[in-house]
Every structure is written in structure tokens, then in C-alpha cells.
Amino acid sequence: MPKPKPITPVPPEFTLEVDCLTNSAPFSAEARAFYEFFRDVEDRFELCLPRTFITTDLYLKALKLVSNIKFELDHVRSLLREERTLAASLFAGTGLYLEHFIKEFPPDGSGAAERTADHYGQLFPKMDDYNYYLEPYLTLEQRIKKNRLEHYFEDLDHKTALDAGCGGGRYTLALNRLGFGAVFGVDLSPENVVWAQSQALAKSIERVHYFKADVLAIPFAEQYFDFVLSLGVLHHTHDMNRGLREIYRVLKPGGVCYLSVMEKPGGVLMDVVELLRVVLGPVPPPYARRLLRAFGLKEFMVYHILDHLLVPIHHRTKPEELEKMLGQAGFSSWERLSRGGTFDTTERIHQCEKKGKLKDIQWKYGVGRNAYFVTK
Numbered sequence: 001m002p003k004p005k006p007i008t009p010v011p012p013e014f015t016l017e018v019d020c021l022t023n024s025a026p027f028s029a030e031a032r033a034f035y036e037f038f039r040d041v042e043d044r045f046e047l048c049l050p051r052t053f054i055t056t057d058l059y060l061k062a063l064k065l066v067s068n069i070k071f072e073l074d075h076v077r078s079l080l081r082e083e084r085t086l087a088a089s090l091f092a093g094t095g096l097y098l099e100h101f102i103k104e105f106p107p108d109g110s111g112a113a114e115r116t117a118d119h120y121g122q123l124f125p126k127m128d129d130y131n132y133y134l135e136p137y138l139t140l141e142q143r144i145k146k147n148r149l150e151h152y153f154e155d156l157d158h159k160t161a162l163d164a165g166c167g168g169g170r171y172t173l174a175l176n177r178l179g180f181g182a183v184f185g186v187d188l189s190p191e192n193v194v195w196a197q198s199q200a201l202a203k204s205i206e207r208v209h210y211f212k213a214d215v216l217a218i219p220f221a222e223q224y225f226d227f228v229l230s231l232g233v234l235h236h237t238h239d240m241n242r243g244l245r246e247i248y249r250v251l252k253p254g255g256v257c258y259l260s261v262m263e264k265p266g267g268v269l270m271d272v273v274e275l276l277r278v279v280l281g282p283v284p285p286p287y288a289r290r291l292l293r294a295f296g297l298k299e300f301m302v303y304h305i306l307d308h309l310l311v312p313i314h315h316r317t318k319p320e321e322l323e324k325m326l327g328q329a330g331f332s333s334w335e336r337l338s339r340g341g342t343f344d345t346t347e348r349i350h351q352c353e354k355k356g357k358l359k360d361i362q363w364k365y366g367v368g369r370n371a372y373f374v375t376k
């Protein structure tokens with residue numbers, strides 16, 4: 001039998017920040033044991049399959065845990081312990097040598113930005129119509145209404161909006177549906193841009209334009225936009241400050257940005273995500289995608305699991321850190337949105353507060369989604 005080739009433990013420029021190891025989380029001992037087990041495990045290509053399996057299993061279980069109204073820290077602890085034990089037995093029993101996969105997916109030597117573009121370019125183009133055309137609009141509408149921001153979204157016909165880091169364009173279309181006169185979507189990934197254009201065309205949607213561009217160097221003149229939306233993008237770049245300065249530059253005076261970046265602390269699901277980056281990081285992305293689809297996961301769930309797990313740069317920010325950065329970028333005021341869509345952690349925190357179910361809520365949901373309405 002040929003000797004298995006080693007694979008790179010994790011690609012270069014792949015961030016591994018694990019907040020719950022240092023923030024006095026009550027499950028930090030279990031998290032550390034989990035982290036160290038995966039950090040120290042010898043890397044062999046045949047472990048890609050069990051790594052992807054453990055990722056799926058733990059992610060789905062963590063998702064269930066935070067969806068339950070009843071929350072026990074002991075469940076987090078035993079989940080991390082059980083998953084580590086399962087991994088140890090799977091790893092010990094795996095002897096399959098998958099040489100053809102190694103040939104098919106050579107180690108990726110490109111930089112973080114190229115890998116980010118490729119990563120997302122492979123995830124969006126398979127979403128179904130509900131998750132692509134409808135759900136983002138409903139979520140955005142809910143976020144606007146719950147935070148009483150409707151007044152801003154009136155008389156939009158003469159306003160121009162930018163979706164900075166638009167992915168497959170699902171929120172770009174939501175902005176169009178809200179009524180903006182012209183909407184532009186930019187993304188690093190050419191696959192996403194082509195896909196987004198084709199989707200607008202398929203439904204004959206007008207006044208939407210897409211470009212391949214970097215949000216750290218937005219190819220528009222100063223004061224071009226009335227509104228900028230940037231959802232889940234800047235935390236994947238190597239310079240969030242520069243991204244904020246760019247958004248500020250292209251906004252008109254008095255213009256507004258709806259910004260969302262990953263928060264810290266982020267609750268159990270984000271903690272699990274950071275731990276799982278150690279598990280899944282060494283698995284070549286095409287192989288991980290293929291396995292998750294083979295496990296029968298719906299495309300939306302494949303996106304959700306891989307979104308944060310295989311992107312090279314994954315950085316979380318405390319609200320106070322982010323607010324300092326907003327001030328430094330030049331913004332005059334901002335509001336941290338305390339409500340959100342059904343699945344937003346801010347909304348879940350709000351609902352728990354309403355029902356008086358506050359036990360361990362900071363560990364369950366962290367500080368809630370870092371979503372801001374920012375004014376130039």
C-alpha cells in the first residue's frame with residue numbers, strides 16, 4: 001500500500017483565534033482539551049473524512065443546543081467531551097488511503113484573498129430560490145421593522161445603494177426590492193459576480209449592477225452612495241479599518257451604512273465554530289464541500305457550516321473595539337441594533353429577556369449580533 005502523503009496542517013494565513021479558551025468560559029477546560037486534541041493530531045489525508053464528519057456532527061448539535069429554549073452549560077461540556085472521544089475512535093479506525101483525491105485537490109498555494117474569493121464563489125451558486133430571492137428580503141425587512149428604522153427606507157427611488165461584499169447578490173436584490181433607485185453589488189469572487197448577474201437577469205430585475213471589486217479599494221468616487229450595506233464581510237479581510245474608511249469615503253455626508261461583523265464574545269455557536277476551524281482547517285475545501293453534500297446536507301446548511309469554517313481570515317470584534325474603529329474611520333454616530341430577524345442572536349437575547357430566561361445567556365448567545373446603523 002502506498003504511503004499516505006502528509007497534508008499541510010492548516011493553510012498559510014488561516015486564522016485560529018479561539019475566544020473561549022481565554023475568556024473564562026465555563027466550558028473552557030473541555031474546549032481546551034478538544035482544541036489540543038485536534039491541534040496535536042498527526043495530519044494525514046485519510047483523516048479528512050472523519051474531520052468533516054465531526055465538523056458536521058458538532059455543528060448541527062451546537063445549533064440544536066442554542067435553538068433550545070432550555071440551555072445547560074453541562075450540555076456544552078459533555079458535547080465537547082463526547083465529540084473528542086468520537087474523533088479519537090474514528091481517527092484510530094481510519095485506514096483508507098484516498099490517493100485519487102490527493103491528485104484531484106492539490107495543496108492550495110494562493111493567498112488569503114484569492115482563497116476567500118474561491119471559497120465563497122463555490123458556496124453561493126447553489127442556493128435555492130427561497131433562500132436566494134425571498135428569505136434575505138424578509139430578514140432585512142424584519143431587521144428594519146424591529147429596530148424601528150422604517151423612516152430611513154422611505155422615498156428610496158432617488159437613492160443609490162452599495163452592497164459591499166455582496167456574495168451571490170441575495171441582499172443586493174433585497175435592497176432592490178426595498179426600492180432603491182440603483183443598487184450596486186461588489187464582491188471579490190468573480191464566480192459570485194457572474195452568478196449574481198445571471199440571477200438578476202433570470203428574473204428580469206433591473207437597476208442592479210455587479211462588479212468584481214475589493215471592499216478595501218472600492219472602485220467608486222467619493223460621496224457616491226446614499227446607503228451602504230455590508231453584511232458579514234469585513235471580518236474576512238486583512239484590514240477592517242481600511243474597509244471602514246472606504247465605506248466612509250464612498251458615502252455621501254449624512255449617508256448611512258448597515259454594517260454587520262462578527263461579534264466577541266459570540267456565544268456557544270461561535271465558540272464551536274472557532275474550535276471547528278482547528279478540525280476542518282486542514283481539509284481541502286473541494287473535498288469538504290463534496291463530503292458535506294454527500295452527507296445529504298441541504299445547500300443552505302453546507303453554506304452555513306463552511307462559511308466560517310474554511311474562510312482563511314475569521315476575526316471577531318468586541319462592540320467597544322468596533323465602535324472605536326468606527327470613530328477612527330470618521331463616522332459621526334452609530335446605533336448598535338438590539339433587535340433582529342428570528343435567527344439573529346440579538347433577537348434571541350431580546351426574547352429570552354422578555355421571558356426572564358436569563359440563565360447563562362451570555363455564554364449561550366454572547367453579546368449578540370454586531371449589527372450597526374452607522375451615519376457619516
Ligand SMILES: C[S@@+](CC[C@H](N)C(=O)[O-])C[C@H]1O[C@@H](n2cnc3c(N)ncnc32)[C@H](O)[C@@H]1O
Pocket residue numbers: 116117120121164165166167168169170171186187188189192213214215216230231232233236237307
Ligand atoms: C459571508 S459572505 C457574505 C455575502 C453577502 N453579504 C451575504 O450576506 O449574502 C462574505 C463575502 O465577502 C466577500 N469578500 C471577502 N473579502 C472581500 C473583499 N476584500 N472585497 C470584496 N468582497 C470580499 C466574499 O467573497 C464573500 O462573498
